[in-house]
Amino acid sequence: MHPQTTALLVIDVQEAFSEIEQTGAKRNNPQAMPNIVRLLAAFRSGRAPIFHVRHASTEPDSRFRPDRPGYAVMPQARELPNEPVIVKTVNSSFIGTDLEARLHAAGVTILVVCGATTNHCVETTTRMAGNLGFETLLVADATWTFDRTGSDGTVFPAEQIQAMTLANLSGEFAEIVQTDEVLARLRAIPVSR
Numbered sequence: 001m002h003p004q005t006t007a008l009l010v011i012d013v014q015e016a017f018s019e020i021e022q023t024g025a026k027r028n029n030p031q032a033m034p035n036i037v038r039l040l041a042a043f044r045s046g047r048a049p050i051f052h053v054r055h056a057s058t059e060p061d062s063r064f065r066p067d068r069p070g071y072a073v074m075p076q077a078r079e080l081p082n083e084p085v086i087v088k089t090v091n092s093s094f095i096g097t098d099l100e101a102r103l104h105a106a107g108v109t110i111l112v113v114c115g116a117t118t119n120h121c122v123e124t125t126t127r128m129a130g131n132l133g134f135e136t137l138l139v140a141d142a143t144w145t146f147d148r149t150g151s152d153g154t155v156f157p158a159e160q161i162q163a164m165t166l167a168n169l170s171g172e173f174a175e176i177v178q179t180d181e182v183l184a185r186l187r188a189i190p191v192s193r
Helices: 015-022 032-045 099-105 118-131 158-169 179-187
Strands: 006-011 050-055 085-088 110-116 135-144 175-177
Touching: 006 032, 006 118, 032 050, 032 110, 032 135, 032 179, 050 099, 050 118, 110 118, 118 135, 118 158, 135 158, 135 179, 175 179
Parallel strands: 006 050, 006 110, 050 085, 110 135, 135 175
Antiparallel strands: none
């Protein structure tokens, strides 16, 4: 992973998820946010590109509408002035945005993905990144999801949803990694300043 050709993609780390959690919704991976903060620090230190994605819902009652407090990024993951923010209205960060063009223009060949939620926008974006030819690394311990109720009323715990999502993506669409692995790979390459 060379810092000049590897980008970090931080997906939908928005206050709406804090609001959802405050309603009592159960989620997995409480270490996801600290790990996202670690990834941001490492990519900034290595001067590697970072792209932030924000979901701007068009649904009238969505917490992710741009005119609602939930649209705001969580303070720990706030972008710096030189870090672009991609605004999307669907699950994939590539649909209806210029993300792919920006990545190609920056010379990015490796995409490191983190954010929320694992089985929605993270999964959809990861699948497309793999299909578009990017070497894609999904950082499992820097993503999270919530319990979900199936069409038959069965409640699926967030841990189970996370595990199945990662299993579905592994190998065909992405390499599943942990934060420490990404940080070690970034440190392994000397950065020319």
